[in-house]
Amino acid sequence: MKKMTYGEAIREGMRIRMLEDENVCIFGEDVGAFGGCFGVTAGLFDEFGDKRVRDTPISEGVIIGCAVGSAATGLRPIAELMFIDFLTVGMDQLVNQAAKMRYMFGGNISVPMVVRLPGGGGVSAAAQHSQSLEAWLTHVPGLKVVYPSTPQDALGLMLSAIDDEDPVMFVEHKAMYGMKGDVDDVIVPIKLGVGDIKRAGTDVTVVATGKMVHDALKAAAKLEQEGISVEVIDPRTLYPLDKQMIFNSIEKTTRVVIATEEVKRGSFAGELAAMISEACFFNLDAPIKRVNALDTPIPFAPNLENFVLPNDVDIYNAVKEVMA
């Protein structure tokens, strides 16, 4: 067992595959000697050189497009967008090209690429640098979407993301890069589509993603003292999704809270809620409850941002409500 930060774990995952396969390469803005805006690629340029760790101009369209084209022709590129918010600039290449190629061409072309997407708020980066846009991605058939919440998961999922034959969107929470956690000495890939029970419980299921997993655990610890046993499930990959793990848990607890950092309207949390109500309606003893950000852009002022983003207190309150 060793300690690693979330950022280091992502780096280690990339590094392991780069050592094994010379067709794995990294490109993006300032990912080279500078080490990336959040320092995630630090050291990789020195280790692998400028052929494999490349700075690109500020051109998100061609960053994603170059990943698609090179993935279709034998490479396993990892493209980094500095912030998930800049997806907008490269969205055609992702949605109409990367996601469609396999299907449209009847399985003739594979696009094994990873796009790293730092998302989330909490650092006063304001409306254009703080969004949680995972639902845009899960909406598109052809894309896989990963969102680790711990260093261990980040490492294992990065390995699988690189190994995957399809475009994998690797969402990272920028406020977690410095968060330390245990990582097993024996490193194994974590299969996409396998969730993780972060805390076992019997009274309420909380399905949480990304940084909200930690808020859920905090709320669960407090609720335990009040005699409420919370099961915290982290799906880890939003697509493919470990539905069975969620359904099994709800069958046991009969109550569910869904917590994501997205704005509520049109969120992936909404998709989860719909899915659960379709599959588990007759098992539920209380209405499904969602905990999300308010339906606003993310404001700059720290007190406003705090207010808009969901937290452990919101999860605590939601659990109390479904238990009432």
Added chain:
Amino acid sequence: MKLDKAIIKDMYIRMKRIREFETKAMNLFAEGAIPGFVHLYLGEEAVATGVCQALNDADYITSTHRGHGHIIAKGGDLKYMMAELYGKETGYCKGKGGSMHIADATKGILGANGIVGAGHNLAVGAGFSAQYRGTDQVCVCFFGDASTNQGTFHESMNLASIWKLPVIFVCENNGYGISMSQARHQAIKDIADRGTAYGIPGISVDGNDVIAVHEAAVEAVKRARNGQGPTLIECKTYRQRGHFEGDAGKYKPTEEQEMWMKKDPMPRIEKYMRDSDLFTAEELADLQDSVVKEIAEAIEFANASAYPELSSAVKDIYFDIVEEVRSR
């Protein structure tokens, strides 16, 4: 061009305001008074100033993540700006925007922008609107060297050109996009050359010489107001600080930094003012004192202001809809 004393004085005040504002913002950020990201304009004061001096209040500008200088030069209120950097309710955007998102519609300031390359297209829209409405307004689009690698730069130049829109594209070539030097992010030296591809006149000027910048801007504004279409002005300048506060800028060679510090636009204009005999040393010192006082007042204003009411978080999303608030 022989410039009036009044114009030079005006330009000096704008430049000094930017220098003083940015120097104070730098310190306040280090002290933790300003949250988030702060991209300073130190060293580039002559560009925004020389250009905005050629504009009227009714003209428009689009800006970038490095927007403080543009906004000050276009006449933005220092108190509201500083309060916004602090995230206070008295700020330009009621604390919702911060350093990277300051706008003032009354001054034609269409917003600092967190998305590199977004301003190009907005400027075309503002130019189209002015042409359509038959006014003589123009729009200046400020942007960095590295943003000229976004598709938006090329699309907007092309459209502005074929529609002969009153847009002035002002490139602040400070030699870097974060850690990427210009030589590494594009294979040309003069961004002005890119005008040729779109049939737009492109010129390169010394961006640390406020008078040279101003002359080029006056000419471009005249063309735009006369219906002769867009101009591309490349201002060669230098970012004296890191990309944002907190970036040590290790990728900038020492000799390069020293060379550019010698070309610092502030001492240059001050020397010009003294040498031209238009200003006495006393006059200059008075101007400096008054600006220092203005900035101190802006900081006081920001300090004395309150953080926004939480209920404001759900306002201003739509004109007529206020979103619900969860109970906590």
